[in-house]
Amino acid sequence: MADPLELIAWREQAIQQQITEWHKLIFSEAGSTALIEAKTDQAAILRPLFEKLRNLYTVELPIAKLRECSDIVIHVDGRDIHGENPQLKAVNWLGKTVRSQFTKLAAAVIPGTDEKTVSASKEAQWEITGLVPGSIYMGFALQRSFSAEGFEQGDRGMSDLIVDAAQSVSVVPQFVSDNGVNPALTEAITDPALRDAAMMAAMHFAPTKTSQFDTVEILVPGGARGVLHSRQRTTLRHALIQPMMRKKQSGSFVGELNQIDLDASRFQLRNVNGIGTIRCVMDFTPDHARHWLGNKVMVTGVYDTDVSGRPRLMRVKSIEVIDR
Numbered sequence: 001m002a003d004p005l006e007l008i009a010w011r012e013q014a015i016q017q018q019i020t021e022w023h024k025l026i027f028s029e030a031g032s033t034a035l036i037e038a039k040t041d042q043a044a045i046l047r048p049l050f051e052k053l054r055n056l057y058t059v060e061l062p063i064a065k066l067r068e069c070s071d072i073v074i075h076v077d078g079r080d081i082h083g084e085n086p087q088l089k090a091v092n093w094l095g096k097t098v099r100s101q102f103t104k105l106a107a108a109v110i111p112g113t114d115e116k117t118v119s120a121s122k123e124a125q126w127e128i129t130g131l132v133p134g135s136i137y138m139g140f141a142l143q144r145s146f147s148a149e150g151f152e153q154g155d156r157g158m159s160d161l162i163v164d165a166a167q168s169v170s171v172v173p174q175f176v177s178d179n180g181v182n183p184a185l186t187e188a189i190t191d192p193a194l195r196d197a198a199m200m201a202a203m204h205f206a207p208t209k210t211s212q213f214d215t216v217e218i219l220v221p222g223g224a225r226g227v228l229h230s231r232q233r234t235t236l237r238h239a240l241i242q243p244m245m246r247k248k249q250s251g252s253f254v255g256e257l258n259q260i261d262l263d264a265s266r267f268q269l270r271n272v273n274g275i276g277t278i279r280c281v282m283d284f285t286p287d288h289a290r291h292w293l294g295n296k297v298m299v300t301g302v303y304d305t306d307v308s309g310r311p312r313l314m315r316v317k318s319i320e321v322i323d324r
Contacts, residue, residue: 062132070129070139071163072170072220074098074205077135078213087133090213094138095128101201102126102140104261105165107268108197108279110158124162142166165194170218172202172236173226181239186246192304192313193279196243199236200264202226206233240264243281243315245304252300253278253311254322260289269299275311278303282316296323 067073076090106124129139144159168189175185181199189195205216206228216228255272262284269278280299284292303314 062130063137066130066132066137066139067219067221069141070221071141072166072218073137073139075135075137075215075217075219076213077215077217078207078211081135081213087136090136091131091138094136097204098126098140101169101204102162102166105169105194105197105201106162108193109161109165109191124159126166140166165197167220167224168194168198169201169205170220170224170226172198173218173228173232176202176232176235176239178231178235180235181244183244186244191306192243192245193277193306194312196240196266196279196281196313199240199244200266202228203233203236203240206230206236208233243304243313245302245313245315247304248302249305249311250302251311252298253303253314254296254298257292257295257297257319260284260293262286262289269297269314272311278311278314280314280316282319288319292319292321295321297321 063073074094076094081087081090103124125143126140127143129141131138142159142163171188172185175182175188185195185199186192189198205218207213207216207230209230211230214229218226218228253269253272253275255269255278257267257269260267265281265283267280267282269280270276272278278299280301282299282301298320299314299316300318300320301314301316303311306312
């Protein structure tokens with residue numbers, strides 16, 4: 001695939017060449033009389049070319065530059081988004097959503113057996129690489145220089161893992177329709193924990209019926225893109241009630257429960273012997289959460305594994321506190 005900036009440079013050259021040729025034809029002795037009689041307004045001939053050039057400089061080139069320096073670009077568009085105040089609200093919403101969902105995605109994929117994993121997911125910082133106004137394009141890149149205790153020697157690999165997790169959100173919309181989520185998503189994102197977290201992130205990125213914007217497009221290097229709208233938000237919300245799994249197995253695991261996402265009905269079971277972390281799904285009340293938090297527990301339910309056979313996602317049927 002051609003580099004976007006090289007493609008734009010080629011298009012600019014082609015348009016400039018057309019403008020030059022038209023100028024030569026218009027003002028040549030042979031062509032001027034007939035052409036000007038047929039096109040009484042010279043601007044009518046050149047205006048479309050100059051408009052293409054203006055759009056190239058003011059819209060396409062800034063977007064291409066933004067994509068080149070970003071790990072992920074999010075494009076928010078809609079009939080009500082244009083104007084100063086709606087744009088500010090959309091930018092604030094976008095920054096807040098990216099920070100929240102990318103942190104949760106990192107926590108779902110970083111391998112670890114203790115609280116250093118939680119710390120690492122929060123230490124990962126996403127920088128805003130740029131903003132193209134109009135229909136809003138906002139770029140983000142992970143700071144590759146961050147360092148979390150216990151991960152100093154593996155920061156580069158961990159950074160790539162976090163970026164891959166964030167970019168996986170762009171895959172989800174391709175498998176979501178009004179009729180549900182295509183099971184083929186399990187082949188596109190083979191890690192069950194990442195798949196569940198990416199679906200959750202996509203649901204939060206999708207506009208609501210009352211949003212000021214109509215679509216949210218997620219763009220990643222290499223041309224991959226996914227477009228979300230309010231109907232997909234509804235579909236994903238229903239699909240996430242029961243986690244999507246390829247192969248279901250029954251079992252029990254012991255680990256530490258230190259954080260619970262009440263809104264998402266999910267938590268990470270950490271320090272699971274020989275496994276590390278399992279993403280868990282279960283309906284619970286705030287009272288239940290307070291009873292379980294900060295304890296070693298045994299969870300029992302149905303789980304799915306990654307391609308290596310490691311348990312990664314569980315629909316929990318029961319929790320037993322075994323060590324306070």
